[in-house]
Amino acid sequence: MSTASPRSGGIFGWLDERYGISPLIEYMRHKEVPLGAHPMVWYYLGGMTLFFFVCQIITGVLLLMYYQPGETTSYESIHYIATKVPFGWLIRAIHCWSAHLMIMSLIVHMFSTMLLKAYRPPRELTWLTGFGLFGIALGFGFSGYLLPWNELSYFATSVGTDSVKSVPVIGHWMLLVMRGGEDVTINTLYRFFAGHVVILPLVCFGLISTHLLVIQRQGMAPPIHAGTSTHGMPFFPNFAMRDLLLWLICLTVLATLAWLMPYGPKLPGMEWELGAKANPLAPAYPGIKPEWYFLWIYQLLKEFPPNLMGMEGPQVCLLLVNVLMGSWALIPWLDRKAQRGKHSPTFTDVGFAVIYFLTFLTLKASDLGVAVTPTNDAATAIVASYCAWVTLGIAGVTTLTRFFLYRHRYFLLSAAVLTHIALHGLVGWSYLTVGAVTVVVTAIVLTVSGLTRSGAEGVES
């Protein structure tokens, strides 16, 4: 137990005497956040995500005081919260806004970690727990979506849960477990509710604790740059107070957004107007879309034909999604160069390639305001070309920045993805066919040039 503390009086002294808090503060005071090669902004994203998560817990608990799950109460209680409960509209709006902003900051956090190779040893566990938290966040989004029991959430959940049928052998069993029966019923809502407010939070607390513990133990990852040492900023109080400052700004933004747009920005997959109550007997209306972070999977499923290579199209598609996500989780072990503390331009390019891939699919799924009926091929083609132009524009700016500012010289994989997008969106070839051709050609080029082994020129940051 510590006894010698500069602040031995008062409550702190009393606590310090009993629990030895001073060494912890001393530890944090010596712990440094690396400064130097890249902007500090990337270090704040984890904290920002945590802040939004805390907002979720607080507003979630408040909503729980009025929300009553049930066939005749779910929709009614949410409606009551949004219209009659004092500040109910604000709590619900913040809960919804904060959910979306949390996933946004989480995704940016993941990509910054990926592009800066912060996953490299000894921080594999940080990456893995972070990846797990990403999955949990998506689970929160998916389960929370059904709770208002309105028409949109009902049908979106029916479609969403239906996709697990594609899993071989145990698909139907998984569907039964998810839905609590053959169809989406009030039983589905009960288990989604239990998942949303008990199961997922429990798992989440465990993972967040581990994630924070390993970060506090190891500190934040310094940038890879050969030969130069970095200076740091004390974690406490300098960085912690900056974090706090950012949280205050986030809170202001959150409150403003909730006041301005209490039902969301009305973008595809990003609105939470209550609408009509769920009616399982009503026909599903066309154009039901999931939340924006699932839109890419939704679009990818649409690009697949009903049957492919002797398997069902959705089955192949979801297999592909799982392989991609699996590789994503295992990236600390795949990136051998980063393991040795060297630059790995290939994986930097993989990161950008993935960003372009996801951007195009998400944009295409959202239709960009063009009303597309399933039979209207001309409109689909227009949307595809428009999305391709936007994606290529974003890619152009990022690639130029990478080339001139960060001196990246390896663009093969992002170029492959962009070629795929251009051939599909601008020339109008089938997404899947061009995709297959692009994969084969890229594989041949990679093998021939041996680039995977020799690495690229240029300095990565």
Next chain:
Amino acid sequence: MKMRRLLMAIVAASMFVTTSWAEPDAKDAQEAFTMPEALQKLISSVDDKGSAVISAEAKTYFDGLPSHAKRLFGEAVTNEYIGTPTQLRDLLSLKLNTSKLELVLTNNCLLCHTNSAYQNGPTLFSLDPVAAGSPSYMDLKLLLNDVHMRHKLACAGCHGGDPTGNMAHDHPAEWPADHDQRIADPKWIPQFCGRCHSDAKFMGQFNPSLPTDQLDKYKGSHHGRALLEGRNPRAAQCVSCHGVHGIQAANSPASSVYAKRIPETCGKCHGDPKVMAGVKLDDGSPIPTDQYEKYKTSVHGRALLEKGDIGAPACNGCHGNHAAAPAEVSSVAQICRTCHARNGTLFDGSRHKQAFEKNGWPECERCHSNHAITKTSDAMLDTSKGGLCADCHDRFAKEKAPTCKATAAHFHDTIVGMSKATVDYKGIAADLAERGLDIEPLDDERRNLDDALKTSRSQIHSFDRSDFDEVAKTGLDTVAKMKVLTETAEQDYSTRGHGLLVAAAMLALLSLGLWLKIRSIERDQRKGR
């Protein structure tokens, strides 16, 4: 091991036995039909060019028939009711289902009158769709769907004769003997159909809910009188509206007298100047032929024909059907009242009632017209540009015109005000909802306003200002309530905005303090270093 093999062998053998027993049974049933030689001959016959008369498709259809249907074919051919390959071909190519086929093959009238071996000239009918449109064509599919046919009242029921026996027969006594006369002067038809349709006891066997007063009504109708008194042989009788072969129940959408098809059916004659030539109205003027065209554009016509609202009145809604008569001046308003009861009652209590009676004006029709009746509009009350009230009062009741015009203007302004409020508040409510405010109370009041508006619009038929004001007051009070609710909601929104501003200012202050603290700490740290 041996035991298990033995067991398997027994199971396999028993399965084989049960399946091989089941097979011959089914085959027996199929084989029970032996094709008579005559039928075989017809099926395999060839035409002059040497190609088969019965197509492969028709043969497949025949082969697929159950054996009792095949037997009926065999008997019909053996008894020579089916006598030619073309007759057989036409029958098979209709691909009738088994129950309808039984109906045909047991009806000797149908078979004999399509058999060119026995009939010729006007008594020979063709089943071949190639003959469609000609008098000799018999649309058997249509005929088999006939409501009479389905109740076993087949050819002989009207035409006479015995479908199961003797081929020679006469027409029923009620039929004029001469064919041409039968067609040219159809006044025998109502009486003929009435033989059954006026007999309540007889009709009760088939459809107890069907009225049996059609003939009586018809006799008193304009159509009936014109035909039966010999004034107009073109006047509609039973067949004109219901058809002959292929008659459907009136509640079947396929029937020519189904609610949605009535305007078209009536319009066939009433829209044709040739058919209506010589028909005059009571005042001696020729009857117009534009009613159907006008009706199609009317509010009733659009409700019935476009929206499919079969509750909307068709021609018979006002003119009746079997008792068809033009609605008289005295009765037309009573007809409108069957649906628009409240307006009628209000009108009856108004001063206009006597004035209209004095002038011999039809009540509703005077302002709303008849066949071309359009959806009413608030502009009908507008006195600023002439308008309905002003126009009539200037011509017929000049001395009261200023007061009445002022009343009409008051009605108009009040109703238009309320109507505008319903539209305006729809937009206001949508805007408030968008901003996350509770619009339920406003929506409730808007529904009340809708009701008040409807009642006020109806109340103008009392043509009494104080009565109207009493009813309209509910609406005007609702508008006032909605105004207060909107203001409260706006206030709530602005409170939210102010709350946000205060919170944001406090957060900004806190942030600034924090930022200054960070700077001061870092300054101290630099100094310390």
